[in-house]
Amino acid sequence: MSDLLELKNVTKVYTRGLLSSASTTALSDISLKLESGQPTIMTVAGESGSGKTTLAMLLLGFIQPTTGQILYKGKDINTLRGEERMMFRREVQAVFQDPFAVFNPFYTVDHLLTVPIQRFKLAKSKAEVNAIMVDALTAVGLRPGDVLGRFPHQLSGGQRQRINVARALVLRPKLLVADEPVSMVDASLRANILETLRALQRDYGVSIIYITHDLTTAFHIANSIVVLYRGMVMEAGDVDAVIKTPKHPYTRLLVDSIPWPDINRRWGETEIKAKESELSDHAVGCKFSSRCPFVMDKCKQIPPLFQLAKNQAASCYLFDQHPSIAPEKLSELLPV
Amino acid sequence: MTPVLQVRNLQVSYYTDAGRARALDGVDLTLEAGEKLGLVGESGSGKSTMALAMMRMIKPPGRIEGGQVIVDGTDLNILSEQEMLKARLSKIAYIPQGAMNSLNPVIRIGSQMMDAIKAHKDQSTTDWISPAEMEKRCKLALESVDLNPSVFKMYAHELSGGMKQRACIAISILLRPKVIIADEPTSALDVVTQRQVMETIDRVQEQIGAAVILIGHDMGLMAQFVDKVAVMYAGRFMELSSVRNMFTDPKHPYAQALIKSLPNLEKRGVFNGIPGMAPALLQLPGGCAFHPRCSQAMEICHTKRPEPVTLSSGQILECHLYSERA
Numbered sequence: 001m002s003d004l005l006e007l008k009n010v011t012k013v014y015t016r017g018l019l020s021s022a023s024t025t026a027l028s029d030i031s032l033k034l035e036s037g038q039p040t041i042m043t044v045a046g047e048s049g050s051g052k053t054t055l056a057m058l059l060l061g062f063i064q065p066t067t068g069q070i071l072y073k074g075k076d077i078n079t080l081r082g083e084e085r086m087m088f089r090r091e092v093q094a095v096f097q098d099p100f101a102v103f104n105p106f107y108t109v110d111h112l113l114t115v116p117i118q119r120f121k122l123a124k125s126k127a128e129v130n131a132i133m134v135d136a137l138t139a140v141g142l143r144p145g146d147v148l149g150r151f152p153h154q155l156s157g158g159q160r161q162r163i164n165v166a167r168a169l170v171l172r173p174k175l176l177v178a179d180e181p182v183s184m185v186d187a188s189l190r191a192n193i194l195e196t197l198r199a200l201q202r203d204y205g206v207s208i209i210y211i212t213h214d215l216t217t218a219f220h221i222a223n224s225i226v227v228l229y230r231g232m233v234m235e236a237g238d239v240d241a242v243i244k245t246p247k248h249p250y251t252r253l254l255v256d257s258i259p260w261p262d263i264n265r266r267w268g269e270t271e272i273k274a275k276e277s278e279l280s281d282h283a284v285g286c287k288f289s290s291r292c293p294f295v296m297d298k299c300k301q302i303p304p305l306f307q308l309a310k311n312q313a314a315s316c317y318l319f320d321q322h323p324s325i326a327p328e329k330l331s332e333l334l335p336v
Numbered sequence: 337m338t339p340v341l342q343v344r345n346l347q348v349s350y351y352t353d354a355g356r357a358r359a360l361d362g363v364d365l366t367l368e369a370g371e372k373l374g375l376v377g378e379s380g381s382g383k384s385t386m387a388l389a390m391m392r393m394i395k396p397p398g399r400i401e402g403g404q405v406i407v408d409g410t411d412l413n414i415l416s417e418q419e420m421l422k423a424r425l426s427k428i429a430y431i432p433q434g435a436m437n438s439l440n441p442v443i444r445i446g447s448q449m450m451d452a453i454k455a456h457k458d459q460s461t462t463d464w465i466s467p468a469e470m471e472k473r474c475k476l477a478l479e480s481v482d483l484n485p486s487v488f489k490m491y492a493h494e495l496s497g498g499m500k501q502r503a504c505i506a507i508s509i510l511l512r513p514k515v516i517i518a519d520e521p522t523s524a525l526d527v528v529t530q531r532q533v534m535e536t537i538d539r540v541q542e543q544i545g546a547a548v549i550l551i552g553h554d555m556g557l558m559a560q561f562v563d564k565v566a567v568m569y570a571g572r573f574m575e576l577s578s579v580r581n582m583f584t585d586p587k588h589p590y591a592q593a594l595i596k597s598l599p600n601l602e603k604r605g606v607f608n609g610i611p612g613m614a615p616a617l618l619q620l621p622g623g624c625a626f627h628p629r630c631s632q633a634m635e636i637c638h639t640k641r642p643e644p645v646t647l648s649s650g651q652i653l654e655c656h657l658y659s660e661r662a
Contacts, residue, residue: 213527254527257530259560260559267531
């Protein structure tokens with residue numbers, strides 16, 4: 001089985017200009033794999049600064065990895081040219097977080113949806129173009145009559161975001177990179193958009209990389225989850241196991257901070273140890289050690305991944321009695 | 337105990353080329369000091385309009401068409417523009433959506449805080465305080481939101497999203513307002529920061545004894561934070577109940593659907609979206625605005641708008657299912 005997408009030891013370092021020696025490692029040695037025969041939804045979770053958006057940018061080919069390779073159907077996405085590049089551009093689509101920033105204010109919604117249809121020659125006539133647009137808009141819960149012919153400033157944030165999903169839908173992609181697609185959408189519509197995403201995976205065989213900080217929606221939509229903190233994998237595995245029985249102290253803090261819509265389940269007692277202002281970017285070893293309540297001496301070394309169960313692994317010395325696994329093998333324990 | 341906030345029959349319309357949109361259609365609300373109310377609803381249901389109307393910050397083509405907003409005994413709607421300027425922040429404060437982007441990038445946080453005080457303390461009057469005193473107050477406010485007093489000398493870009501948001505909260509409590517309105521204060525923040533910001537609001541509101549209105553659509557946050565929840569739909573309150581009643585025993589069909597649409601730990605992968613779409617305010621359906629999406633709609637719902645009824649459990653509802661029985 002060939003791989004749809006493979007990340008091989010990808011590291012991304014941002015440097016600050018020519019003269020400054022300060023640099024930020026946004027992602028460090030990430031290896032992941034998505035197989036093409038088995039469409040899945042993988043969540044990449046983490047707070048701001050965890051490198052999740054950097055990952056999205058890398059996957060879409062907007063930026064290049066400092067070291068490592070990103071392969072799409074076996075080919076490095078940064079060397080694709082001509083036909084192949086067009087295919088990659090069509091088959092890998094994105095939905096971004098901020099529905100206010102992605103629209104050109106001078107173009108109507110029609111223009112936005114028509115351009116990709118024409119560019120990839122998906123329709124033969126005007127009527128067909130229209131039919132595709134109407135289908136896609138209806139699929140994401142919009143009344144076509146309400147939005148067609150409108151300018152972005154006349155639409156609400158929720159409407160805009162659904163238009164983004166519709167735009168991706170139009171192209172029938174193989175891989176959808178969704179970077180916080182519902183964080184700015186109403187809760188009642190969130191369910192509809194997530195359902196649309198899942199239908200996309202189930203019915204059209206689209207794999208989805210769902211990037212989010214919202215573990216509630218991740219829990220409901222994804223099969224597997226990778227939790228990042230400052231560019232490193234903290235915990236990964238089956239979404240059910242990771243969220244119901246989080247092991248890594250960071251994942252525990254995250255899960256504990258989820259505001260569950262349940263009044264019998266209060267916000268956890270885990271103290272938020274370090275205040276943001278006191279955090280240093282350059283912790284040696286485990287990146288979470290400066291906020292970790294269980295920090296030990298050996299945390300000055302970067303902990304390897306320990307396999308805790310068939311479908312769960314955490315990078316933390318608290319679990320060093322378990323066998324460690326190589327980062328390249330991580331994908332093998334993620335369920336599809 | 338007298339309530340600190342009374343909203344009576346507040347109405348706001350937007351006049352557009354296509355006609356008049358009633359964004360807020362007669363809303364009543366009473367809050368005591370220290371009470372926390374959650375205001376939920378879909379986009380376009382009037383949540384933010386209500387916040388802006390209470391602050392008297394509705395801009396044309398919108399207009400406040402009637403009603404009263406009484407804070408601490410003063411009706412804000414009859415104040416002059418000058419008096420209203422003074423009332424904002426000192427009586428009623430507003431933390432807008434994405435407040436962290438409202439900080440001026442080229443002015444130090446401290447100067448922005450001092451500006452807020454200066455604008456409310458007239459130099460000629462007796463409540464004038466010295467700059468040193470002002471600085472002390474600002475630093476106290478920063479400390480109360482868990483920020484280092486050194487933030488006073490910093491610029492917005494030196495702070496993270498959560499810190500900026502807390503700096504905005506610090507500004508909003510500077511003059512100890514009676515009512516704080518927070519419009520989705522954490523929508524762009526991640527969960528850990530969100531919890532920290534909400535805990536901050538919780539703590540400072542207790543300190544100054546203000547009533548808080550939290551606007552948002554995150555029911556999870558509501559469950560963790562507020563005492564009462566008001567569900568808005570098409571510019572009206574569909575249901576107003578205690579947070580416990582709302583989550584365990586919602587009465588209005590819309591509130592029921594909203595609660596059912598929530599994800600929980602037990603039923604993984606079950607989505608119960610609310611069918612249909614929020615109504616266009618320009619052509620509101622007759623009768624009850626929710627009837628086209630309501631699974632229990634009756635004949636009367638098409639023609640007659642339900643009047644609010646109060647159940648024995650304290651829930652206030654606008655629904656014919658209950659007005660019949662009452």
